[in-house]
Amino acid sequence: MNYEQTLARLCALSGPSGFEEEAARAAAELLRPLVDEVYTTRLGSVAGVRRCGRKDAPRLLLDAHLDEVGFIITSHEEGFLRFAPLGGVDPRILPDREITILADPPITGVVACLPPHVQEDGDTDKSLPIKELCIDVGLSQEEAERRIPVGTPATYRGGCAPLGEELLCGKALDDRAGFAVLLDVLERLQGKELDVDLYVLGSTQEETHSTGAITAAYEIAPQICVAVDVTHGDSPDASKYETFKLGGGPVIGVGPNCVRSLSNMFKTIAWKMDMPVQIEVMAGSSGTNAWPIQISREGVATAVVSIPQRYMHTPAEVVHKKDLENTARLLAAYVEEGCGPDREEGEPC
Numbered sequence: 001m002n003y004e005q006t007l008a009r010l011c012a013l014s015g016p017s018g019f020e021e022e023a024a025r026a027a028a029e030l031l032r033p034l035v036d037e038v039y040t041t042r043l044g045s046v047a048g049v050r051r052c053g054r055k056d057a058p059r060l061l062l063d064a065h066l067d068e069v070g071f072i073i074t075s076h077e078e079g080f081l082r083f084a085p086l087g088g089v090d091p092r093i094l095p096d097r098e099i100t101i102l103a104d105p106p107i108t109g110v111v112a113c114l115p116p117h118v119q120e121d122g123d124t125d126k127s128l129p130i131k132e133l134c135i136d137v138g139l140s141q142e143e144a145e146r147r148i149p150v151g152t153p154a155t156y157r158g159g160c161a162p163l164g165e166e167l168l169c170g171k172a173l174d175d176r177a178g179f180a181v182l183l184d185v186l187e188r189l190q191g192k193e194l195d196v197d198l199y200v201l202g203s204t205q206e207e208t209h210s211t212g213a214i215t216a217a218y219e220i221a222p223q224i225c226v227a228v229d230v231t232h233g234d235s236p237d238a239s240k241y242e243t244f245k246l247g248g249g250p251v252i253g254v255g256p257n258c259v260r261s262l263s264n265m266f267k268t269i270a271w272k273m274d275m276p277v278q279i280e281v282m283a284g285s286s287g288t289n290a291w292p293i294q295i296s297r298e299g300v301a302t303a304v305v306s307i308p309q310r311y312m313h314t315p316a317e318v319v320h321k322k323d324l325e326n327t328a329r330l331l332a333a334y335v336e337e338g339c340g341p342d343r344e345e346g347e348p349c
Contacts, residue, residue, distance in 0.1 A: 001184035011160035016070025034186035061222035064178030065206035087207030098157040156315035184328035213289035227290035231306035253304030255282035262303035
């Protein structure tokens with residue numbers, strides 16, 4: 001897997017929660033050569049199925065969401081656009097930020113801000129709430145209303161590019177980095193005999209309510225699901241007890257949202273592979289799709305495997321290429337060894 005190329009393609013596409021069509025089309029194209037079937041759910045999630053050919057085989061679901069945090073236009077004011085967030089957006093980073101308005105055709109805008117020269121004393125230390133911000137698109141009121149109707153979605157402008165030799169930086173790495181990992185898993189499993197029907201899901205609307213994963217999981221009815229998402233990476237201003245080292249390996253979730261036997265199996269497989277891993281204690285909700293999927297139908301055995309990421313929900317998210325590769329290696333080994341043809345009849349994966 002060439003992560004640099006794959007993520008440059010995926011992250012350049014717009015897909016805020018509820019408006020993921022562009023990213024979903026690309027995800028389907030990338031899945032198609034690697035699976036037996038690709039289909040789109042009613043809520044826009046993309047699923048790829050690799051069947052093992054065994055009757056009544058267990059269904060294993062690997063999930064990574066395709067949506068990104070974004071915005072939706074709520075009103076017009078003298079040609080400027082008022083907006084609301086789609087997902088968890090930090091208002092501190094918005095002033096002066098370039099935005100892509102998903103009109104037809106797309107329009108570039110910038111979040112308006114006062115230069116420091118005309119601010120009052122103390123204003124530079126304050127963060128304006130989103131309801132007080134607006135986007136400048138360089139249009140008159142009439143043109144703005146005509147070209148950008150209320151309800152038009154928007155995203156950060158940008159894509160994904162290398163940062164130094166080992167890192168990648170860009171928007172929507174939460175969680176298209178996870179989806180790229182799942183593509184890598186499928187590549188690594190090509191030609192390998194499996195004992196499960198493997199479903200790979202690029203789910204929608206995770207940043208708002210996980211509805212894409214909830215509905216897809218109900219339809220697939222998996223016995224097991226592994227949610228692959230990002231978690232908070234280390235940085236100088238972050239607590240070392242609440243973040244995880246970039247380059248330190250995949251992060252295995254431990255807690256009530258993670259079946260203990262699955263967490264232990266991932267740790268054992270990593271130990272056998274001499275792979276560094278990190279442990280994240282999740283005392284309640286994991287904050288991933290695993291939380292609602294766990295109670296789909298009569299219940300699903302869930303696990304969470306995360307990628308350390310800096311600057312989450314910004315247009316400059318950062319991940320380490322080695323963490324992506326090791327996460328894919330760990331998941332592929334689990335699918336092949338933990339759920340492989342040597343598993344005893346009736347033994348759970």
